[in-house]
Amino acid sequence: VIEQPVVKALHLGMFEIGKPLGKGKFGRVYLARERDHGFVCALKVLYKSELQTARVEKQVRREVEIQSNLRHPNILKLYGHFHDSKRIFLILEFAGQGELYKHLRKATRFPEWKAAQYIAQMASALRCLHGKHVIHRDIKPENILVGIHGEIKISDFGWSVHAPGNRRNTYCGTLDYLPPEMIVPRSPGNSYDEKVDLWSLGVLTYELLVGEAPFEDTPVMTTRRIARADMKTPSFVSAEATDLIKKVQQHPWVLKHCRAGETSTDLEST
Numbered sequence: 646v647i648e649q650p651v652v653k654a655l656h657l658g659m660f661e662i663g664k665p666l667g668k669g670k671f672g673r674v675y676l677a678r679e680r681d682h683g684f685v686c687a688l689k690v691l692y693k694s695e696l697q698t699a700r701v702e703k704q705v706r707r708e709v710e711i712q713s714n715l716r717h718p719n720i721l722k723l724y725g726h727f728h729d730s731k732r733i734f735l736i737l738e739f740a741g742q743g744e745l746y747k748h749l750r751k752a753t754r755f756p757e758w759k760a761a762q763y764i765a766q767m768a769s770a771l772r773c774l775h776g777k778h779v780i781h782r783d784i785k786p787e788n789i790l791v792g793i794h795g796e797i798k799i800s801d802f803g804w805s806v807h808a809p810g811n812r813r814n815t816y817c818g819t820l821d822y823l824p825p826e827m828i829v830p831r832s833p834g835n836s837y838d839e840k841v842d843l844w845s846l847g848v849l850t851y852e853l854l855v856g857e858a859p860f861e862d863t864p865v866m867t868t869r870r871i872a873r874a875d876m877k878t879p880s881f882v883s884a885e886a887t888d889l890i891k892k893v894q895q896h897p898w899v900l901k902h903c904r905a906g907e908t909s910t911d912l913e914s915t
């Protein structure tokens with residue numbers, strides 16, 4: 646497999662399109678093989694008209710820009726992109742074991758050794774992202790893929806921004822992973838920083854070990870429980886894992902930036 650395919654004048658004819666790998670909110674992903682070298686990859690096809698209607702062209706452009714410049718074993722590589730009159734094509738690293746959430750649903754919950762390895766890989770990927778002042782903002786099992794050797798790969802940077810971010814578009818996904826400061830309107834600009842991914846990492850740890858998100862409830866109750874960090878950890882979760890999840894939620898950094906309800910001025914005085 647060629648690590649860095651020679652990026653020539655890219656066009657669709659260069660690729661043999663294989664089986665569909667899935668359908669996302671915008672566009673479908675296919676298995677593909679580059680003709681000259683037999684380089685196997687994933688090809689995501691986005692329709693310009695759909696992006697225009699949903700007014701997400703800028704978001705996709707930013708996503709391509711961010712993902713193209715990241716090189717990390719646990720971040721899905723974006724090798725290049727090209728377009729024709731109607732479509733945009735993203736040339737992506739192929740993750741041979743597909744979507745993490747499907748493995749999680751099949752297993753109900755992961756043994757601690759597997760969850761711990763996944764969380765360690767996520768932490769390593771987040772250190773890379775945050776080192777470049779990129780906040781992912783949408784860490785959840787649905788956005789994590791599994792490579793052929795069982796390693797995880799963060800994909801779908803649709804909501805990532807350069808820190809500090811402030812939320813312009815309304816978030817239209819599950820509330821489960823949102824940290825308090827993205828739920829409870831606080832400072833005028835609703836600004837926050839990369840700590841939001843740290844909170845989501847704690848939520849992800851819980852979901853990998855328990856099989857459901859810690860604040861899963863009706864939307865209103867989920868919002869309230871997140872704001873209060875009101876969660877219970879089942880007895881089958883080891884003391885160390887419970888401690889890590891709590892530590893992330895109780896970590897002074899996270900608390901300082903995430904204590905819901907208080908205005909930013911109160912926090913400045915503390």
Ligand SMILES: COCCOc1ccc2cc1OCC(=O)N(C)CCCNCc1c[nH]c3ncnc(c13)N2
Nearest residue numbers: 666667668669674687737738739740743744800801
């Ligand atoms: C604007 O878009 C930016 C890039 O977003 C994606 C890149 C690659 C993706 C998925 C991406 O977004 C989510 C999405 O389209 N689905 C949830 C449907 C397809 C699920 N993938 C299945 C899959 C299996 N083996 C894979 N190896 C590489 N990439 C894959 C997959 N999917």
